[in-house]
Amino acid sequence: MAAVDDVTAAELLSWPVGVEGELERRIAHLLCHSLADEGISDDLIDTLDEVLSDRPGPAAPGRKIDALLLRWGLPVSRRPPEVEPLTAEDAARIIDRFRRATRQLTQVVAHRVAVYPTEELRLLLALRDEQPSPAQALSYLRRYALAILAVLDLMGDDA
Template structure:
């Protein structure tokens, strides 16, 4: 966060805002990238690698922790994807929400996490295209 003096704030707020199409498009792209950056953290990529990587086999404890973070990411995606992706990816979000609602038995955890990770990756692909 950046603090500015009252004089600077008044000066910034008194400037005329530009409403031309090019400026609005540039601002929209920046806002979309900012939203995507907030949702797509380095930890999310680490979790995806822990589940989908070549030698991935998380422990039961790691699986529970990753599943919690994936569920938190699901909430974030439900909130931001409508602002980033057109047309609205109903099938992809529905799949993510449904997988998020599952709570499998211990022996089915790894398969569940793989499906969860793949559903997240599908949305990441759509958000990446929209945010660029």
């Protein structure tokens, strides 16, 4: 970004705005929509949060060694969080939501970025066409959610 001194800024601001300049401003204003205006709703954001958050399962039984470590002021051993399995109905609902979002994003992204994100959209379309097994549904949905987030991040939001 170039710095402009006060004299140059005053001169630029004093230039009259012609019909072409006003038309350009109106077009720029109309093109600047928020993601919500483009159909990217809070429902999609909630679904992304649902998929990417740890889905808490039943509480793991406490271990005696953990109690001893805590009593001595030592850190408890790290275990990966238990994840509740994804039901077939939840997986189908989320897959449907992500596929609708993919359709919206492919229509909108070209108008929202300076450089077309070819690689990100290729990954998004490949994930849309993938048919995961029920055992792989959660990892598939997490990969899909990250691909959607990558495209949303490139698009930004001016709201």
